Amino acid sequence: xxxxxxxxxxxxxxxxxxxxxxxxxxxxxxxxxxxxxxxxxxxxxxxxxxxxxxxxxxxxxxxxxxxxxxxxxxxxxxxxxxxxxxxxxxxxxxxxxxxxxxxxxxxxxxxxxxxxxxxxxxxxxxxxxxxxxxxxxxxxxxxxxxxxxxxxxxxxxxxxxxxxxxxxxxxxxxxx
Numbered sequence: 001x002x003x004x005x006x007x008x009x010x011x012x013x014x015x016x017x018x019x020x021x022x023x024x025x026x027x028x029x030x031x032x033x034x035x036x037x038x039x040x041x042x043x044x045x046x047x048x049x050x051x052x053x054x055x056x057x058x059x060x061x062x063x064x065x066x067x068x069x070x071x072x073x074x075x076x077x078x079x080x081x082x083x084x085x086x087x088x089x090x091x092x093x094x095x096x097x098x099x100x101x102x103x104x105x106x107x108x109x110x111x112x113x114x115x116x117x118x119x120x121x122x123x124x125x126x127x128x129x130x131x132x133x134x135x136x137x138x139x140x141x142x143x144x145x146x147x148x149x150x151x152x153x154x155x156x157x158x159x160x161x162x163x164x165x166x167x168x169x170x171x172x173x174x175x176x
Contacts, residue, residue, distance in 0.1 A: 001048050003076070004070060004071075004073075005070070005071040005076045005079065005080075005107065005110065006068050006069065006070050006071070006100075006107050006110065007068070007069045007071065007079070007083065007107040007109060007110045007111075008027060008029060008066055008067070008068055008069075008098065008100050008109035008110065008111040009067045009068075010029075010034045010054060010056060010064050010066035011034065011053065011054035011055075011147075011151050012053075012054075012072065012147060012150070012151060013066075013067070013069070014066060014067050014151065014155065014158070015135065015151065015153075015154040017069055017084055018082055018083075018143075019069075019071055019075060019078070019079040019084060019100055020071065020072035020075045020079070020081065021069045021070065021071065021072065021094050022070045022071065022072040023069070023070035023072065024067050024068065024069050024070070025067065025070075025102040026065065026066075026067060026068075026103070026158065026159075026160070027065070027066055027068035027100040027101060027102045027103065027109065028063055028064070028065050028066075028100060028101045028102075028109070028126040029047060029056070029063065029065075029066065029068060029099075029100050029101075029109075029111065030060075030062075030063050030101070031058060031059070031060070031062060031063070031066045032055055032056040032057065032058055032059065032063070032064050032073050032086040032098075032113060033056070033059050033062035033063070033064050034054055034055075034056065034064045034066070034115075034162060034165070035055060035056075035057045035123060035164075036052040036053065036054055036055075036118050036123060036125070036130045036134070036168070037052075037054075037057045037114055037122055037123040037124075038051045038052065038053050038054070038055040038092050038114055038121060038122065039051070039052060039056050039091075039120040039121075039124070040052060040120075040137070040139055040144070041055040041090065041120065041139070042089050042090065042139055042140055043089075043139050043140055043141040043147075044137060044138070044139045044141060044142070044143075044144040045137040045138070045139045045144060046137075046138075046139055049136070049137055049138075050120075050133070051133060051134065051137030051138070051139055051144035051168065052122070052125075052130055052133050052134055052137070052144060053144075053147065053150065055092070055093065055112070055113065055114035055121075056111065056112070056114060057113075057114050057116070057123050058113070058114040058116075059106060065160045066100075066160070066163075067158065068100050068102055068107060068109050073103060074154065077119050078159065079109075083095075083110070083112075087112045088107045088112075090118075090120060091118065092114060092115055092116070092121065093112040093114060093115065094112070094113050094114070094115050094117075095110065095111075095112055096110075096111055096113060097109065097111070097118060097164075098111045098113075099171070111158065116137075122136055125165060125166050127167060127168060127171070128171070130168055131168050131171040131175060132175065134147075134148050134161075134172050135172045135175040135176055143173050145173075145176065148165070148168060148169055149169060149172075152165045152166060152168075152169040
């Protein structure tokens with residue numbers, strides 16, 4: 001018997017979870033917002049030319065709508081290992097269990113949030129600066145602009161509004 005493992009996705013996990021999914025639900029996380037507040041030196045940028053990736057940044061009154069994924073029974077240990085290799089590559093994310101709200105009720109979900117004390121944290125960058133960085137950065141998983149475009153497209157497909165990401169996507173396309 002395995003304990004049910006739910007994972008909250010708000011960025012690339014939405015379109016590339018990388019683990020076997022038994023169920024998915026639109027979910028809302030209170031007290032956090034999706035933000036390009038983490039410098040990426042591995043996946044979408046380099047040490048010399050960091051990109052930006054999404055993270056959950058704590059903020060009073062904020063909320064983030066994303067997707068809660070239920071991991072296929074029996075794949076929990078492998079999923080945790082895969083997620084930790086992917087998400088904790090530089091320890092800028094913290095791995096915590098948080099309550100998320102779904103239409104079927106609240107659940108506890110494994111969630112990766114930014115460590116605001118980490119050197120890669122860059123909360124508060126103006127959207128125009130974010131767009132400039134994203135337009136030019138590229139890392140081990142490809143161009144930063146592709147990460148933004150895929151996330152924006154998948155949020156739209158799910159009916160999840162994120163005006164800042166929509167603006168960034170339009171601006172990055174204009175800059176390129």
